[in-house]
Amino acid sequence: MQSSTSLTAVAEVFLCAAEAQKQEKLAALLRDLRSALAIGRYDDVAALLKRVALPTLDYTTAQGLHRARNELRGKVLSSPQRIRLAVTGSFTTKQLVPLIDLYLFAAGVDAEVFEGDYGLFRQDILDPRSDLYNFAPQVIFLATGWRDLAHRPVLSHAPFEVANVIAAEQSDWCRLWQLAHQETGCQIIQNNFVLPACRPLANHEMRQSGSLSRYIASMNESLAVAAPPFVTIHDVEHLAACWGRWKWDDPRFVHQAKLPCSPECLPDYAHSIASIIAAQLGLAKKCLVLDLDNTLWGGVVGDDGWGGIRLGQTDPEGEAFMAFQQYAKSLRHRGVLLAVCSKNDENNAREVFEKHSEMVLRLDDIACFMANWDDKATNLRRIAQELNIGTNSLVFVDDNPAERALVRQLLPEVAVPEMPSDVADYIQAIDRHRYFQTLSIESEDLRRTEYYRADAIRRDAQTSAAGIEEFLVSLDMVAQIGPVTNDTLSRSAQLIQRSNQFNLTTRRRTPAELAAMLQDESWITRTVTLSDRFGDNGLISVILARVCPDALEIDTWVMSCRVLKRTVQQFVLNHFCDLVRQRGLGRIRGEYIPTAKNGLVREHYASLGFAPVAGADGERTLWDLVITDSWQEATTYIRKETNA
């Protein structure tokens, strides 16, 4: 076994193995992995690790895979995404940290990790000269548990006394966050608190305001409400509940090694943390691509007709398909795009959506509908192109193992979860991967499919308009441009994290870093919102610029690809030229750092009339635009709305 194809095949066998055979297939996989390492096939090993590092791994296997990951350090091209992660808390993180590193690696992130000493998180944060701060983390994970709650109510407390305890506890945590944030400007991941399985007050535990469980539940709510944008609450309580509290706890390892939970839960725990960090770096998935026959309904519509498929409340399996559609719909409501990729006659496929009364998903839930007889890899590429997202933002769900294997082979960057044979298990099979993790949910997420659908209508208008200029005029576009505010901070950070194509420098700013810039007079921050006669496009561009004595330097310029070719860039440029004139800065400097994805904006500055400047290192290019009195405004079809 020495070719890369056989390594991939081994991975495929492991992924598809029945539960009873997993251990045996795994032993084979580890053997092949070691021999591949021994002869220096590092890239193949990296690809294999990325494929098999699933949240469902058992603890020992996950540690074994991490050892292989360690051997790859410095030997494979490091991924473009790097993160300096500090973990400090009150339990032993020695077992958890390698697993977080493994899952980050699988997500395409090279992590450099600092581990605080056991139990010293308060000292680490309170001491401005601590090792934690010397490390200069970009993310701090506060690995704490309920034993760290410093104030505790007693059972005899009246409700108002308990409320005071909660307020005191809340302000302690807020103070810690503020301090850590002031020192580092970094994003903080804060554990909430797991409710204990054991309840001295039995059935009345939650009714008694001074009980431990009730207090922990109240604290969880209170921290969730109090957390500022630079704090992400990690819902470890939900994790424990999903595992089952008796199973989650293993007191032997708490007493023995201060583990936070039973060892078998640690991989899932680590995956949960890693998914949040990956989301911060813009690596979360954006689109769920669904097959139709035997994925969204039972049976084959081409053979059975839309009246003959199994879907609906008359039969248990039909009900399970409905439940799965409901799950997809709930994802769409929070901003995940849905697409269809099916080998079907398009009319037959659409007919089900239009005519079947128990279809939960409707055509207007689907941002891109691909039903034809081409191979699925080709169709997935088309879907990504149509939605203006990368193929690595896709999750592909198909009941057919052959289609899954084909896509895994031809498009390894697409996430392809192994699907169980029973539709009742579909939801869990997808959900446990945390594909659509996010730092925060913004109101714009909740409207995303509407935006994309409006785009489709605009495209139709485009084909009917005589020329592009006429089309742009007919759109009747109005934009607001103004500084990032507390209200737009999360959404701005999110756009910076998620934009890959229209992103000149791909510097991923966190909400924390952005918040710091708002206080800093040497930074000019701008957001652009755009509306037109088809509707509101929302906040579609963010620009961060540094004021230098002789120029305005554009550090970050991102834009949603939905509004490409709408002259937003020209509109923004005109705004900045006005600024430069007012402040007498003389010129604007731009920078382009190429990545695998942002070829789209290679000529961005050239197209806006900037001149290239010598002195850039590597692939990076620098640009310069002198703003003289005779400088002509760039042509834009966007009017400015002035209240920002």
Add this chain to the structure above:
Amino acid sequence: MRDRLRHEMEEIFRNVFGDQQLVLRDDMTANDVEGWDSLAHINLMIAVEKRFGVRFATAEISRLKGDGQTVGRLLDLVEQKKRA
């Protein structure tokens, strides 16, 4: 029986300590195995429990790494638990 158990245990040790050359003998102690620190000990206990479907008591977990403890004792304990 004992040889088979030792062989399976050897597999576990090789995985946990990342040493494919490791050969297990009954008279080995924690000092004879490179990297057998308290962290690796926990990983070892977890792996042994999972592989053989046994459960160590809190005191056994600490004792198995103590002075004078040998791989032989570990094998005895697993054997005894598997019989029970």
